[in-house]
Every structure is written in C-alpha cells, then in structure tokens.
C-alpha cells in the first residue's frame with residue numbers, strides 16, 4: 001500500500017488529479033471507477049480545469065460509479081447521477097453512453113444489481129477505482145459487517161452514514177435508507193485503487209486501515225488484500241496513524 005501524505009484537502013485534490021490525468025493521457029480509453037461524496041469534489045474540479053486548459057479528453061473513457069441511492073431519480077439533486085453531471089460529466093467531453101451508475105429507481109432492484117455487475121464485466125473491468133472512505137470505514141456503501149465476498153447489492157445504510165450524508169438533503173427524513181452499491185469483491189477486482197481521505201473525522205478509519213488487521217467491522221481493511229492501492233491523505237486524516245511520520 002502506497003501512502004502519499006499531503007498537507008490539506010487542496011493538496012490531496014491536486015495530487016489525486018495529477019495521478020488520474022497522467023493515467024487518462026496514457027490510456028485514453030481506460031475504464032475509470034468513480035466515487036461521490038465531498039472528498040472527490042476538488043479532484044473533479046481539477047480534472048475539469050485540466051480538460052478546459054490542456055484538452056485532456058474523456059471521449060473514449062468509460063466510467064462506472066460505486067453506488068447510487070435507492071428511490072432517487074437521476075434528476076433528484078441528491079442522486080449520484082446528478083452529482084456526477086454537476087461535477088464532471090456535464091463539464092468534460094465524455095459520451096454519456098459510456099457513463100454507468102446503478103439505477104436506484106429500478107423496479108426490480110435485485111435484477112439491477114445483477115445487470116450492473118454484468119455491465120462491469122462487459123466493459124472489461126475497472127482499471128482505476130477512485131474511493132473515498134466513510135467515518136466508520138465504509139467504502140462505496142459497504143457498511144461495517146458487510147462480508148468481503150459480496151458483489152453489487154442492495155445496502156442498508158447505517159444511521160451514522162445517513163447522518164453524515166444528511167447535509168446534502170433538506171432533512172434527515174429525506175435521506176434514503178438504502179443504496180445499490182458495488183460490493184467489496186467487485187471493488188477488489190479493480191486493477192488499481194486510489195483512495196482519498198481528508199480531515200480529522202477520517203483519522204480513526206484510516207488508522208484502522210493502516211495499522212489494523214483485516215476485519216469485517218472495517219470494510220476498508222479489505223483493501224489490505226489488494227496488490228495496487230495508493231492512498232492520498234492529508235495530515236489530519238493521518239493524524240492517528242503511527243506508521244506515518246508527522
């Protein structure tokens with residue numbers, strides 16, 4: 001596991017964008033796994049700036065997102081499809097037909113999970129998967145306790161995750177209780193993983209990942225089995241990780 005310590009959120013975003021842009025230029029038809037949440041917003045902003053200033057193209061890039069809320073249409077401002085449109089897809093030259101998110105409004109949610117897995121297989125798997133990390137160590141919407149062999153599934157969201165994400169909704173009651181999420185087994189099949197973390201509220205989760213053992217109570221610890229993980233984290237997020245010199 002390669003850990004890159006940076007000063008703050010802006011530096012994390014800059015470093016992550018540099019890594020991604022380098023790969024997109026080298027492999028302009030790569031399959032990029034994307035994440036949502038507050039963490040990658042600065043990274044997407046830099047990808048957009050670079051696209052506008054340097055012309056890095058997304059025309060042949062295929063994207064697959066980690067997850068989507070159940071019950072929100074793609075037009076709902078809190079849906080992850082809407083987020084991706086607002087922060088990236090609507091601002092670069094990507095072909096929407098090559099952008100994939102689970103449909104959280106599907107009539108048959110189980111069938112939608114299977115379809116999503118099939119789609120990831122059809123495109124040839126994920127080359128680089130961008131990940132954030134939840135305060136409780138979740139990745140995607142794989143909450144503590146989720147077995148590591150699960151594939152795309154309907155996830156029940158923990159109260160703490162719903163509370164953390166409530167800031168995007170007008171009230172806690174509106175925060176969905178379920179999501180469709182890639183499973184940990186799906187995520188682990190990505191050829192490369194880039195995990196971003198910023199801020200003190202991620203320090204426990206990161207400490208558990210960097211200093212701990214693999215355990216179901218910390219979903220991110222499944223990454224310990226992956227051969228190619230890079231973590232870009234700022235000082236606050238690494239403040240409880242003794243492996244890292246301050």
Ligand SMILES: N[C@@H]1[C@@H](O)[C@H](O)[C@@H](COP(=O)(O)O)O[C@@H]1O
Pocket residue numbers: 035036037038039040066067131132133134135139140141161165
């Ligand atoms: N499903 C998302 C995750 O993909 C994200 O990594 C995490 C952290 O979010 P944030 O970056 O806002 O802290 O929470 C959400 O629940």
